[in-house]
Amino acid sequence: MLHPRRSAQHVLLCDACETAPLQSHCERCNINLCTNCVGKHLLDSSRKHRVIPFIEKSSTPNYPKCPSHPDKQCELHCEKCDLPVCSTCVSSGKHKGHDISDIQKKLSAKTQSLRKDLEELEIKIFPRYEEIVSDVQTEKAELETKYGKLTKAADQQGEALHREITTIVNQRKSDIAEMKIKHLAALDKNTDEITHSITELKQIILNLKAILESNDVSLISTYNSRNDEFRRLPPKVQVTLPSLSPQKINTKQLREMFGSLSSLSINTEEQGYTMKSAETASSPPVKSLLDEPRVTATIDTGNNRLFSVSCLGEEKVWTCGDNEIMKLFRLRGKLLTSIKTKSGNWPHAIAVTREGNLVYTDYRNNTINLVDKKKIQTVITLEGWEPRNVCSTASGDLLVTMISEDREQSKVVRYSGSTEKQTIQFDDQDRPLYSLARYISENRNLDICVADWGVNAVVVVNQSGKLRFRYTGHNSNSKQSFDPYGITTDSQSHILTADRYNNCIHILDQDGQFLRYIQNVFIPCGLCVDIRDNLFVAECYVAKVKKIQYL
Known part of the structure; x- marks a missing residue:
């Protein structure tokens, strides 16, 4: 089937009569002509015509007319003036000293x-x-x-x-x-x-x-x-009739009892990605770091401990903690949905896919599970390895950190659906990249960023799995040794990692240079960033999620 905009099925007609199929083309007048109209066209002796078969038209240049010399065609190009010029323009001295080139070169590039x-x-x-x-x-x-x-x-x-x-x-x-x-x-x-x-x-x-x-x-x-x-008359029974005391109907309470209807939110949202040309890629707007990050919302999840948080759009977050229940909250703190894990085990970590579905890891039965419309499907079952953390990539793949059941090895595996596409475990000298890989995130430049709990470092490799750098903390604020836990990235390719026992977030650039702390967070664990670059922090032992604006 031919492409609708490249089909050659329609007939091209003569520009003069607009009824007969064209056969020829006049280069001087830039007009397409049928056999009958060619003769009429040549009768016009006011200019010199050059009629060629139409099939030769594409290989014959259609030179523009010179605005200064109407009888001339611009077969040259002035580089300084960036204008088509004719030979008379050049010989007149008007473009003296200017670089003159063949217009065909310009036309060819264009x-x-x-x-x-x-x-x-x-x-x-x-x-x-x-x-x-x-x-x-x-x-x-x-x-x-x-x-x-x-x-x-x-x-x-x-x-x-x-x-x-x-x-x-x-x-x-x-x-x-x-x-x-x-x-x-x-x-x-x-x-x-x-x-x-x-x-x-x-x-x-x-x-x-x-x-x-x-x-x-x-x-x-x-x-x-x-x-x-x-004489003592019999007693008369006194009965007080009951009365009904109806309460005044409280319309507000009645509406609350009925249940609330969330407001209709109509936003113009950018597509998940911008189509890039072969030559250049679009860059996000440059955002600077705030001198004083500010908390804009707090959600009390009701857990005893909280381990992981993942954004669903701008207004909702998934959370998981020290029980088998994963909870979806609106930013105002309203609980929208609760999902119980398939096995009844605690989920180790959660992530939201590009399609908006929830993914969670179950390290007790070595599975990665997908929640779609409250239905849970086990998509990956591991043998000999325990899944730890998971993230969804820009391409729709899943990156999973895992450790061996004997706790001796650790690696990152990329999955497309349930198919293993890539394993990242050793550097160029066959030395282990990770000791105990935990939280993971993909940066905008497609680097893979891992919080390695075993050696207290952030380990960053490129898309192909080659080590770029290790970050082991910044001394200016550390009361205890660097303890990286949750990790996420933003539109500026910043890397943000939770330093649990120093009660702060480290912000790094994409090359691992320390930029700033976000403080006033209590035992931060899981991190995520929404499409507006708002940071969400899961505070472990108070089981609260804080939304923080830092850009």
């Missing part, structure tokens, strides 16, 4: 540059733009589903609240019915007692009447009055 630009536009840049548009269209197509899920979640939460309210209402109704039954029973008991007394009164009245009518001395003399007993 033509080659144009061809390179065209090739890059057609083969690399334009398809990438089409891909981006396609991605946006795909995202738009998925909006209905995604927002439908949000709406469904809102409905489900509403139904849950309705169920709770219905349960509460039914419970209150049941309580009211039970109280009514007790109230009625109390009244019935009171009525029965009074009715019994009335029956006795009726019998006493009848007996008294009978005695009086009988005029019996014996009955009258033995009569005992009970009037005192009945």
Whole structure:
């Protein structure tokens, strides 16, 4: 299938009549002509025409007209003036002393540059733009589903609240019915007692009447009055009706109970990388170090200890510590997601891939695992080696530090998916590069930076694994020996490493020269930098993440 912008299937038409296929080209007038229009064109005797077959056009230079001498063509180029000139211009003395060259050399260089630009536009840049548009269209197509899920979640939460309210209402109704039954029973008991007394009164009245009518001395003399007993009227049951005291509905609390909806964030974000030309590569904006780095956010993770942190975009960070739970926080401290490791073991370290998925190492069962939409997949299982730390590279590979199970060897391995691509273990003299490789990061210049806990050094090798330098600390601030732990890099190719027991971060340039400390951090362990060059520090024993602006 022919490329849509390089297809030769359409017919080129005559510039004059615009209907017939072209056959010829007039070099003087720079016009394409069909067979019929060639004759008409040559009838114009106001200038000298030079008509050639069109197929020869590409090999014949189309010289520009001289603005000073209209009947001349500019076949030369003045280097000083950087202008096309004709032979008359040169002989006139106007360009005396200037270097004059054949315009073909200039045209050849320019033509080659144009061809390179065209090739890059057609083969690399334009398809990438089409891909981006396609991605946006795909995202738009998925909006209905995604927002439908949000709406469904809102409905489900509403139904849950309705169920709770219905349960509460039914419970209150049941309580009211039970109280009514007790109230009625109390009244019935009171009525029965009074009715019994009335029956006795009726019998006493009848007996008294009978005695009086009988005029019996014996009955009258033995009569005992009970009037005192009945003068004390029976007690009246006093029942206070229950009342319902509805609380005023607090709309704010009700909204909080329902759950919050995060705001829609629309940002224009640079693509993950800038396409580079064959000759030059784009450089990031130069940023200088702040004299006083400042903490802009703090997250309390709720762990006892915290070991690793990894950025997800600008607003979220993954953390892991002294349990099997990996937590995703928003910068305001809200816990968004918790993921339990597949094995139930503590994750040794975490990283976020270019696609935004979470990767973690499990050194107890020697695996590297990928979390995609809360589903955990073991992508690498090691034999004889324990994985320690992991980082995701600009190319999408994974770099993993590991130590042998006998603790005698240490190395760095590069993986593409689950395929091992590169092993970095020895220098040019076959001496071990690492003693106990722990945290790892890839720099912008593709150097691989490792915090080697065994020899208290930062070991930096280039992309091919050749040793560039070792950094063993800076004496000006050290109270204890240099103890490198977490390590990360930024857009300026700075290397930042946590010095745990000196409670600081060392900032180095890409060649290992010490630049500055970041202080006021407590037992820093894991480090990461987001796309805006904000530093995130996992403070081990207080289990907090600090966001620090240092550029």
